[in-house]
Amino acid sequence: MGSERLWIRSIVNNNVVLAVNERGQERVLLGKGVGFKQHPGAEVDRRIVVREFVPKNKVIGNQRYAMLADVPVVYLEVVEAILEKFQELVHTELDEGVYLDLVDHISFAVTRLKKGLGFHNSLLPEIRTFYPQEFQVALYGLEQIREKTGFVLPEDEAGAIAMHLVNGELQYDNLNQATKTTLLIQKILRVFRDSIGVKLDERSLHYTRFITHLKFFAQRLFKDEMLDTDDRELQGLVRTQYRQEYACAEKIAAMIWQDYAIAIPEEEMMYLTVYIRRITRPDD
Secondary structure, eight states, rough: OOOOEEEEEEEEEEEEEEETTTTEHHHHHHHTTTTOOOTTTTTTGGGGGOOOEOOSSHHHHHHHHHHGGGGGHHHHHHHHEEEEHHHHTTOOOOOHHHHHHHHHHHHHHHHHHTTOOOOOOTHHHHHHHHHHHHHHHHHHHHHHHHHHHHOOOOHHHHHHHHHHHHHHHHHHOOOOOOHHHHHHHHHHHHHHHHOOOOOOOTSSSSHHHHHHHHHHHHHHHHOOOOOOOOOOHHHHHHHTTTTHHHHHHHHHHHHHHHHHHHOOHHHHHHHHHHHHHHOTTTTT
């Protein structure tokens, strides 16, 4: 946590407060007992603050943070444990919104379980394969939920938790974008298999690197931030030396144009070709 002094502006519940610093900037603070027996104007005890947010949109932000007032503190503890495990395994910065998304999702998942409502995640096999580290963290989250609440959530929920982590990792605006990324990777692999006909070893380092490239390729595509430099000499060299792999990349680009109406720049084609080459001929 930072060292700036903060004062309580309003209390959401015993564990969530809206605070303000010396410059009048708002912060949402989470911590067990941070609002207990406190009052507006009291200085915050920074030692018990475990998470701090800067509201990006005051109206929407305050509404989202206010929902924490009705959430048992145990879910905040579970999410904190999940994010600590994520940092331990993945070492990637997450968008702040993933914390609230996970609290909301886990709370709803437990409520759904109490009501006897089933949940089927049709993308579970892809999530487990494409995002192994995020899925491992999500399984840890299910164990934390079991230990802290006694509720045993199905593995399908681990898939959903993993997707929230992916969403925060890629800093998408909503979970739908992470789902679109997973579906796009699925389509690309289908085109790859039909074009190249090579059986992929999903346990290999080259496969992991290929999926990682596709994940960030999809991020750039959906955020309209595709790479597009003009190194024609290098691009021509790749096209000439890796003809089969480039033809596969062309088929992938054609699929993307047909399904998403997005044209793939030549630089992205070059990188896609190189990664296809690496996974098909790892010993080259």
